[in-house]
Amino acid sequence: xxxxxxxxxxxxxxxxxxxxxxxxxxxxxxxxxxxxxxxxxxxxxxxxxxxxxxxxxxxxxxxxxxxxxxxxxxxxxxxxxxxxxxxxxxxxxxxxxxxxxxxxxxxxxxxxxxxxxxxxxxxxxxxxxxxxxxxxxxxxxxxxxxxxxxxxxxxxxxxxxxxxxxxxxxxxxxxxxxxxxxxxxxxxxxxxxxxxxxxxxxxxxxxxxxxxxxxxxxxxxxxxxxxxxxxxxxxxxxxxxxxxxxxxxxxxxxxxxxx
Numbered sequence: 641x642x643x644x645x646x647x648x649x650x651x652x653x654x655x656x657x658x659x660x661x662x663x664x665x666x667x668x669x670x671x672x673x674x675x676x677x678x679x680x681x682x683x684x685x686x687x688x689x690x691x692x693x694x695x696x697x698x699x700x701x702x703x704x705x706x707x708x709x710x711x712x713x714x715x716x717x718x719x720x721x722x723x724x725x726x727x728x729x730x731x732x733x734x735x736x737x738x739x740x741x742x743x744x745x746x747x748x749x750x751x752x753x754x755x756x757x758x759x760x761x762x763x764x765x766x767x768x769x770x771x772x773x774x775x776x777x778x779x780x781x782x783x784x785x786x787x788x789x790x791x792x793x794x795x796x797x798x799x800x801x802x803x804x805x806x807x808x809x810x811x812x813x814x815x816x817x818x819x820x821x822x823x824x825x826x827x828x829x830x831x832x833x834x835x836x837x838x839x840x841x842x843x844x845x846x847x848x849x850x851x852x853x854x855x856x857x858x859x860x861x862x863x864x865x866x867x868x869x870x871x872x873x874x875x876x877x878x879x880x881x882x883x884x885x886x887x888x889x890x891x892x893x894x895x896x897x898x899x
Contacts (some may be wrong), residue, residue, distance in 0.1 A: 644671045645707075646796060652701035654687050661687055663853035664701055665860045669796070674822055674829045676839035678890065679849035684798050684859060685832045687851070688710060692830055693717045693798045699757070705796070715745055718789030722801040724782040730772040733798045734784050735769040741792040759787040762821060780809035783817075790821070799831045803838070812874050815842060823870060836890045840866055840883055841874075847892055862893055 646700055647669040654662040662684035669675050677685045690696040694710045694717065703710040705717070716743075721727045728737050735756050742752045760766045763783040773781050782802060789797060803811040819842060822829055832873055833839050839846045848862035868882050 645669070646671045646673075647830065648696055648704040648707075649688075649692060650702045650704060652688070652698045652703060654684060654691055654696070654821045655699040656687065657697065660699075660853055661855075662691075662849075663859045665849075665858070666701075667847060667860070667863065669828060669830060671686055671828055672822075672826045674819075674827075674831065674842055674844045675847060676831045676833060676845070677844035677847045677849065678833060678836055678839045679861075680851050680894065681834075683849040683851040684801065685849060687833050689798050689800055689830060690894045693719055693796075715741075715792060716795040718792045718794035718797050720782075720789055720797065720799040720802045722804050724778065724802075724805075725773070727785050728781060730773050733770050733772055734776070734787075736767060737773070737784055738788045738791050738852070741788050745792070755793075759790045762790060763787045763817065777810070778806055779814060782814060784820070786821075790825075791852065795828060797827050797829045799829060801832055804834065811838075816874070818842065818869070819872060836887060836894070837878070840868075840886045840890070841872060841877060846886070846890065848890060850893075862890070864889065 645668045649665060649667050651664040651666050652662065653660065665688065677688065679685050681840045687696065691698045694712045694714055738756050738759060739752055742755060760769055763786055765780065765783055765787065768776065768780065803814050806814065809823050815838065819828060831842060841864050844867060846864045847860065850861040853859040864886055866886060868877060868880050
């Protein structure tokens with residue numbers, strides 16, 4: 641394993657209810673890399689993400705983080721869920737929700753205030769610190785969840801379709817904000833999405849899974865490098881010849897009897 645590898649997925653297989661949802665799958669994630677996972681519903685994307693984060697034990701194989709076996713959840717890994725409404729405590733303010741991760745880590749009051757102010761600035765919510773989730777739009781609520789994860793100062797950020805429930809414009813804005821944060825802070829991200837264009841736009845690599853694994857049909861069907869310069873923009877990047885080529889390849893894969 642290379643010295644800059646943060647996460648190593650080593651022949652990880654997952655069974656649920658006696659059914660193999662993920663056949664032995666292997667790939668590495670380097671420090672500062674943004675890796676997106678795509679595939680049809682039921683192919684094991686979220687299940688793989690949970691195993692990589694330590695929330696689910698694989699049936700076989702192993703996940704290593706910084707060369708050490710992952711045996712359970714860790715403060716070094718932050719998880720952003722799609723359902724931001726349920727991820728936030730409605731009786732806590734924006735600042736109070738972000739403080740949750742810091743309270744669990746026994747961060748001092750003084751450092752807690754500094755970290756909260758810092759991440760609120762990063763996600764553009766400084767003026768909303770004392771509002772409650774119900775007073776925020778969906779996009780702002782998801783920003784709070786991302787800010788809470790950033791306050792944790794994780795090694796790896798796991799994201800499970802975090803923008804899937806948002807309208808198109810809000811989704812694009814948050815994609816750009818996330819890309820900026822990753823670039824500025826050197827974050828390592830493992831990101832699940834159904835949206836192939838989102839995967840290409842955000843990712844350094846795209847891992848494509850297929851459903852119904854079995855002999856001769858591994859879960860990991862494609863591994864594509866995204867050689868498009870950063871920073872990226874919604875218009876110019878999506879008109880880049882490499883973006884069109886990757887989109888055609890991924891759409892072609894998804895249409896080729898993956899179910």
